[in-house]
Amino acid sequence: MSKGVEDLQILRLIKAFQKITDQDARxxxxxxxxxxxxxxxxxxxxxxxxxxxxxxxxxxxxxIERKLAEE
Incomplete structure (x- = not known):
């Protein structure tokens, strides 16, 4: 996997995590x-x-997507 693709995946994960407001889910x-x-x-x-x-x-x-769907 190229470094650029991996960086994009990490950014997606960070953005998704930041959207989770429930502290228990985090x-x-x-x-x-x-x-x-x-x-x-x-x-x-x-x-x-x-x-x-x-x-x-x-x-x-x-x-993360499952947790977001639960909110």
């Missing part, structure tokens, strides 16, 4: 991200490849 998203990071680090130390940036962005993007 906390859940942060917890989700931290959990995914821990899983990625555990996989990396175990010798298996970590989740790609694209997979992570897509997973988080879907999670």
């Amino acid at each position: 906390r859940l998203i942060i917890l989700f991200v931290e959990e995914q990071l821990q899983k990625q680090q555990a996989k990396a130390s175990g010798g298996t490849p970590p989740m790609s940036a694209r997979s992570f962005a897509e997973t988080l993007d879907a999670y």
Whole structure:
């Protein structure tokens, strides 16, 4: 994935996160991200490849969209 595409995905995630007004939902998203990071680090130390940036962005993007739809 090119750096430009990855940057655009990160910007989309930031914009979506900023639109969430419910503090509990924001906390859940942060917890989700931290959990995914821990899983990625555990996989990396175990010798298996970590989740790609694209997979992570897509997973988080879907999670944020579900939370926005709930509001």
